[in-house]
Amino acid sequence: MKIDLTETTSSKINAALVQARRDIGTPAIGMVLTLVIVTDEENAYDALKSANDASHEHPSRIVVVIKRVSRSPRSRRDARLDAEVRVGADSGTGETVVLRLHGELVHHAQSVVLPLLLPDAPVVVWWPDGAPSDLAGDPLGALGQRRITDTYACENPLQGLGERAAAYAPGDTDLSWTRVTPWRSMLAAALDQQALKVTSAAVEGEDENPSCELLAMWLADRLQVPVKRTRSEGPGLTSVRLETKDGDIVLDRADGSLATLCMPGQPDRAVALKRRDTAELLAEELRRLDPDNTYEASLKFGVAKLAVEAPASAPTPAPAPAKAKAAASDSPETVTGPKAEAAKPAAKPAKKASAK
Structure with a gap:
């Protein structure tokens, strides 16, 4: 009606x-x-x-x-x-x-x-x-x-x-976090079956896919190991690899519906890991109304790490003019560490000479 x-x-x-x-x-x-x-x-x-x-x-x-x-x-x-x-x-x-x-x-x-x-x-x-x-x-x-x-x-x-x-x-x-719930469940279950220490991890998926980024942040936060983010043609998230001294744990999904779980000392097994539609994702989120602390920790940990690494990849600034460089080198505020004490006495005579 x-x-x-x-x-x-x-x-x-x-x-x-x-x-x-x-x-x-x-x-x-x-x-x-x-x-x-x-x-x-x-x-x-x-x-x-x-x-x-x-x-x-x-x-x-x-x-x-x-x-x-x-x-x-x-x-x-x-x-x-x-x-x-x-x-x-x-x-x-x-x-x-x-x-x-x-x-x-x-x-x-x-x-x-x-x-x-x-x-x-x-x-x-x-x-x-x-x-x-x-x-x-x-x-x-x-x-x-x-x-x-x-x-x-x-x-x-x-x-x-x-x-x-x-x-x-x-x-x-x-909902980008909700999309990786089956992946997180499978990876946690795999580590529960075998008590292996993970030394590093790799997440493979589409470029600038937020679900891939969030899964990598979650792994880095929970395992406290370096996580490598690699790109693929998709669809979506395609593979996760956990490296251990006894062999790699690999969860690979190339077609977007059926995944293969490979574990050291065990035969490969097929896992249903299809891509879910928005209605299923929304229904999952409505099941819980309390704060998601795991999402908060993973998000803040990963974004903070990205912010720290960002300046290293930033473009190098253009060189300053010669006069500006000289002025900057004479300024005590631009000198840090042990050189700061040597720079301060040199600046005082310069001010007296200019005053005369």
């Missing part, structure tokens, strides 16, 4: 939800959370489809927030709220409210969403694309106990990981 509301308010939307449930004969529905999706018109259909599929495992009220930004100065001033209410077969196992915000209302989306949240139920906010840098500081993000992004959709995934680490708050997570 669908109900279209034009130039409406949050109270009218709530009244439409109650009336729709009565009309289809389901006055009470056991929904476990409110899922707020912040997206645009281009990505709204795919995001809503994934959320509806995930609702079969987690019945929820889905609130889709679409901000319609107009280029016309008059339209930007005119605040208007249009809504679409879906209940029953058109809304998975819960109920859906699609909000389209116009004009100045775009900057006050939280005031529209707040009255539509389920009482005494957790709130999860999901940005399929275009997430803000500070998730917890965003007005809509502040409403949620859990905040989900996907750095794979960023134009620069590595920069996106840096932003997630810099502004991390308990409850933040990323």
